[in-house]
Amino acid sequence: MGVEGYLPLFETEELKGRIAYRLYALSVLVCISLFLAYRVTHFPGKEEDGRWAWIGMFGAELWFSLYWMINQSARWKPVIRRTFKDRLSQKYENELPGVDIFVCTADPKIEPPAMVINTVLSVMAYDYPPEKLSVYLSDDGGSDLTFYALDLKIQGVFENPHHIGVHLKLYKDMENRVEIVTTQGEITEEMRKAHKGFLEWVLDSNPRDHQTILQILIDGRDHNFVDMEGKQLPTLVYMAREKRPNYHHNFKAGAMNALIRVSSQISNGEIILNVDCDMYSNNSESIRDALCFFMDEEKGNEIAFVQYPQVFNNNTKNDIYGSLIRIGIELELHGLDGYGGPLYVGTGCFHRREALCGRKYNKEYKRDWKRENTKKVKFNVKELEEKLKGLSSCTYEVKTGWGKEMGLVYGCPVEDVVTGLTIKCRGWRAIYFNPARRSFLGLAPTTLAQALLQHKRWCEGHFKIVFSKHYSLWQGHGRIKAGLQIGYCIYNMWGFNCIPTLCYIIIPSLCLLQGIVLFPSISSPWFIPLAYLVIAKYTYSLGEFLFCGGTLQGWWNDQRMWMFRRTSSYLFALIDLILQALGFSKSAFLITAKVTDTDVSQRYEKEIMEFGIPSPLFLILATLALLNLFSLVMMSFKSVVMNMKAGDLEALSMQMLLCGTVVALNLPVYQALFRRKDKGRIPSSITFKSVVLALSACIMSSY
Numbered sequence: 162m163g164v165e166g167y168l169p170l171f172e173t174e175e176l177k178g179r180i181a182y183r184l185y186a187l188s189v190l191v192c193i194s195l196f197l198a199y200r201v202t203h204f205p206g207k208e209e210d211g212r213w214a215w216i217g218m219f220g221a222e223l224w225f226s227l228y229w230m231i232n233q234s235a236r237w238k239p240v241i242r243r244t245f246k247d248r249l250s251q252k253y254e255n256e257l258p259g260v261d262i263f264v265c266t267a268d269p270k271i272e273p274p275a276m277v278i279n280t281v282l283s284v285m286a287y288d289y290p291p292e293k294l295s296v297y298l299s300d301d302g303g304s305d306l307t308f309y310a311l312d313l314k315i316q317g318v319f320e321n322p323h324h325i326g327v328h329l330k331l332y333k334d335m336e337n338r339v340e341i342v343t344t345q346g347e348i349t350e351e352m353r354k355a356h357k358g359f360l361e362w363v364l365d366s367n368p369r370d371h372q373t374i375l376q377i378l379i380d381g382r383d384h385n386f387v388d389m390e391g392k393q394l395p396t397l398v399y400m401a402r403e404k405r406p407n408y409h410h411n412f413k414a415g416a417m418n419a420l421i422r423v424s425s426q427i428s429n430g431e432i433i434l435n436v437d438c439d440m441y442s443n444n445s446e447s448i449r450d451a452l453c454f455f456m457d458e459e460k461g462n463e464i465a466f467v468q469y470p471q472v473f474n475n476n477t478k479n480d481i482y483g484s485l486i487r488i489g490i491e492l493e494l495h496g497l498d499g500y501g502g503p504l505y506v507g508t509g510c511f512h513r514r515e516a517l518c519g520r521k522y523n524k525e526y527k528r529d530w531k532r533e534n535t536k537k538v539k540f541n542v543k544e545l546e547e548k549l550k551g552l553s554s555c556t557y558e559v560k561t562g563w564g565k566e567m568g569l570v571y572g573c574p575v576e577d578v579v580t581g582l583t584i585k586c587r588g589w590r591a592i593y594f595n596p597a598r599r600s601f602l603g604l605a606p607t608t609l610a611q612a613l614l615q616h617k618r619w620c621e622g623h624f625k626i627v628f629s630k631h632y633s634l635w636q637g638h639g640r641i642k643a644g645l646q647i648g649y650c651i652y653n654m655w656g657f658n659c660i661p662t663l664c665y666i667i668i669p670s671l672c673l674l675q676g677i678v679l680f681p682s683i684s685s686p687w688f689i690p691l692a693y694l695v696i697a698k699y700t701y702s703l704g705e706f707l708f709c710g711g712t713l714q715g716w717w718n719d720q721r722m723w724m725f726r727r728t729s730s731y732l733f734a735l736i737d738l739i740l741q742a743l744g745f746s747k748s749a750f751l752i753t754a755k756v757t758d759t760d761v762s763q764r765y766e767k768e769i770m771e772f773g774i775p776s777p778l779f780l781i782l783a784t785l786a787l788l789n790l791f792s793l794v795m796m797s798f799k800s801v802v803m804n805m806k807a808g809d810l811e812a813l814s815m816q817m818l819l820c821g822t823v824v825a826l827n828l829p830v831y832q833a834l835f836r837r838k839d840k841g842r843i844p845s846s847i848t849f850k851s852v853v854l855a856l857s858a859c860i861m862s863s864y
């Protein structure tokens with residue numbers, strides 16, 4: 162029996178239809194084996210044509226089969242969570258823990274201050290006792306513009322009680338003032354004098370070289386900080402940690418760790434929520450939902466973090482860049498939850514401070530929520546600010562466990578994933594909570610280049626994980642469930658799809674020109690498993706996508722984006738990785754832009770793909786698209802001119818189908834190459850190079 166009078170604060174339900182799914186998966190597995198058996202038994206001999214092509218195809222198929230199996234882990238046992246917030250209030254309303262909210266921003270040009278402040282205000286407006294809520298803004302841009310915007314808005318809050326929680330648009334006036342300053346790019350003398358905070362920006366400070374700037378703008382302990390209705394306000398702190406050229410700042414992970422330390426001396430909330438500067442809160446109940454997990458008497462103690470889905474408010478209907486990763490958020494993360502917890506994806510995540518700071522979980526651990534928060538700060542604001550600056554200095558972490566055993570883990574462009582796994586390996590579990598109303602909304606990339614570069618960074622991060630001790634199969638061994646170890650591999654191994662996909666897009670089209678047969682012909686019995694695989698897999702994939710709330714066109718776009726990512730982002734990540742290993746380049750964190758030109762955003766609204774710049778990513782995409790187009794055209798031409806026999810054509814039919822599908826997926830590329838006139842088309846230098854490359858490949862292989 163459990164605790165007396167125990168009422169669970171949340172419940173868990175397994176996703177339905179699992180038996181049917183497992184039967185389907187079994188049938189696919191059988192056909193995969195049959196198809197591989199066909200490959201092995203029909204291999205061309207040493208003297209025959211196409212031996213290399215067959216080796217390439219076989220290698221790719223072996224990988225795809227393995228990757229398909231890895232993917233099953235996320236579909237085997239997905240779970241769905243539900244909370245009981247009324248029970249939470251009944252039982253714990255007076256013992257609610259302190260919650261510290263961290264917002265990270267890094268660059269006032271690509272992350273506009275007005276947006277950052279909107280996010281800050283949205284999290285100040287949570288339905289939660291203000292004296293238990295503290296908001297911290299970390300500004301890696303060290304920007305006086307961001308500070309100015311924050312300060313201005315806060316004055317607005319004092320002057321207008323309805324400000325918090327109301328959408329930014331109503332505050333056009335203030336927004337305009339912020340905008341003017343942002344475009345001017347500097348703070349005037351007059352503004353500088355108006356607030357003591359600006360004194361901290363000394364003349365020669367720049368984003369990469371400055372002292373710590375720490376300002377407690379609202380001190381939650383001080384009951385004079387009330388809005389016009391007399392309602393108390395949450396604590397609000399601005400921090401730009403010290404930056405020096407000789408010290409590596411570890412990007413977002415470094416910022417988060419500095420905030421963990423600084424906040425521990427101000428509010429020391431037991432729960433930490435972190436959001437990116439574009440991820441505003443869209444649901445004032447999210448804290449209470451998350452607490453239902455942490456505070457459940459029986460199951461809550463082992464929970465280290467509660468992750469909400471990362472979704473966007475600027476997605477178009479058919480999500481042309483597949484930014485939503487729909488299957489990931491609506492299905493796969495639920496699947497990982499069933500085995501011990503989702504990935505930590507870096508934003509929209511509630512942490513237990515102790516777990517984030519390196520504590521190990523064991524069965525004896527039991528949080529007593531009735532215990533008072535022991536942090537009673539005696540200093541006044543000014544003293545406190547001065548005292549805490551040292552905590553975010555460059556040298557503070559030297560020879561400490563920060564970045565390894567404590568806080569977010571350093572050294573990886575997907576620091577969040579590594580951190581989440583490390584926490585789980587310390588014995589904790591995590592929860593994925595995906596309520597009907599979206600809890601956080603951010604900005605998805607609005608150009609193809611941005612979308613592909615974001616995936617390049619992620620892929621590079623996951624590659625690094627595989628070659629480090631943080632690979633789930635090593636680090637997780639004996640510490641987390643096998644299902645979860647494999648579940649992590651879905652993402653860790655994203656990049657390995659690159660070469661096999663390139664094989665599958667290049668080899669069949671070139672072989673088509675040479676008349677080399679790669680697949681069983683329609684009349685052969687070996688055709689049956691292949692046909693089953695193609696039909697069953699794609700029908701299922703479409704069904705899954707629709708079930709997850711997508712559209713038919715959205716699914717098609719998603720297929721295209723996965724092809725693009727695998728052949729360009731992942732390839733570049735691989736090349737970069739090799740260059741880094743050889744010492745030719747260094748890892749960087751390219752921040753995703755959150756501002757867009759008007760004509761670019763108009764095209765985005767209309768779901769017209771945005772190329773525009775002569776990126777090498779596009780050269781690859783265009784060349785592959787043309788290669789398949791040329792092969793298909795030349796092949797059709799040849800079959801008419803040379804009057805090919807029906808039997809020969811039949812043997813090549815699967816290759817023609819494959820080529821045809823690639824061509825169909827690439828329609829937006831051909832339009833951008835040859836038909837469009839707007840600025841978002843593919844630049845002519847890329848058009849020229851890709852035509853030359855694709856043509857020469859075709860000509861060379863036809864002879």
Ligand SMILES: O=c1ccn([C@@H]2O[C@H](COP(=O)(O)OP(=O)(O)O[C@H]3O[C@H](CO)[C@@H](O)[C@H](O)[C@H]3O)[C@@H](O)[C@H]2O)c(=O)[nH]1
Pocket residue numbers: 265266267268272301411412413416436437438439471506507508574575576577615618619622750751752753754
């Ligand atoms: O030196 C830096 C670099 C970035 N950031 C902040 O980190 C956040 C995420 O950066 P963004 O460029 O928007 O990343 P995304 O492409 O959206 O990246 C996703 O993937 C990242 C890992 O690659 C996670 O950290 C993010 O939470 C997740 O949203 C933003 O708020 C940035 O301001 C910093 O604070 N300091």
Ligand SMILES: [Mn+2]
Pocket residue numbers: 437439603604753
């Ligand atoms: Mn982002």
